[in-house]
Amino acid sequence: MSEARLRRVNKEIADCQNDKASGILIALVDDSPFHLVGTFPGPENSPYEGGNFDVDIVVPDGYPFQPIKMKFITKVYHPNVSSQSGAICLDILKDQWTPILTLKSTLMSLRSLLCSPEPNDPQDAEVAKHYLSDRADFERTARYWTEIYANGSESARPPNADDDAAALARRKKGVKEDPALVAGLKLEHVEQFVNMGFERNAVIDVLKRLNYRGANVRNVTDDRVVNELLGI
Known part of the structure; x- marks a missing residue:
């Protein structure tokens, strides 16, 4: 099982490397194919357009029969993403996971989630209230967060880069957060x-x-x- 898991994950990493059209990039953490940082561009015509978003990825021992564990490193203002921890509320990361899904398809689903929020099943209740009560103001705030937190990803680098998710997060904190x-x-x-x-x-x-x-x-x-x- 472990050898089959390793072969599959290495193939999926290679697929991401070879697919230039999707904009998805993968970097290994500490040279491990089971701890990764994925990066994708924000969807066009959304408040996240122009940003690059980093996601911490852990491939569990039971993969592909257990879902990949993902959370945002980049701060995101979105109903289905915790504005504090980066935790994600997405069905395919929980009970709707299927072995058909891959690293690339799961990251693409996250990208789609950014422009298709599910405020009635939120990860961040306050952001969901904002979305439902004042859509225009929500979008202004989401766009502002994109500008200050996602304006240039530092994980968009080749695999085997000597960065880890913690170092990426520390660099992100170098961007001044608006206390309001x-x-x-x-x-x-x-x-x-x-x-x-x-x-x-x-x-x-x-x-x-x-x-x-x-x-x-x-x-x-x-x-x-x-x-x-x-x-x-």
Whole structure:
């Protein structure tokens, strides 16, 4: 079984290398064909267009009869991807897995998921609420995350590169995260008080304390926030 598994995985890695049209790339972690980093471009005509997305891949001992384990290394703003851990909610990675699937087809399914969210079966409930309540604002946030986190993948390199998923993630963290987005706030809510002359970090702290987080918050009561910022 282990030899058959190794042959199959090596063939699938070679298939990814030879298929230039899909845009999918595979890099080995520590020279192991069973721990990989996959990279694919964001779908066109979506908020993820122009980004390159890195995925940590672990091939289990029971492969191909057990599903591949995948999670995003690149931060993604999407209902079916945890904005904190990169965990993915996708049926083929769970109960709908079939041995017919391959590394390439599974990564292509992830790419398709980016432009076809399933907000009623979310991995990140707050992002799903945002998607359902204000699609245009959700897309603005997803596009912003793509610009700051997925603007140039560093794992798009030949197999046997001396990088691992942890090193890739550390380099990703070199990109400055907007504390408002990390806190789950709408940028427009933060900026309306910054434009009044209040310090941005103080505004973020007050909005968090008053629980103005989440996509369901459409308006922020000015007087309440201003009173908090003034210490009243």
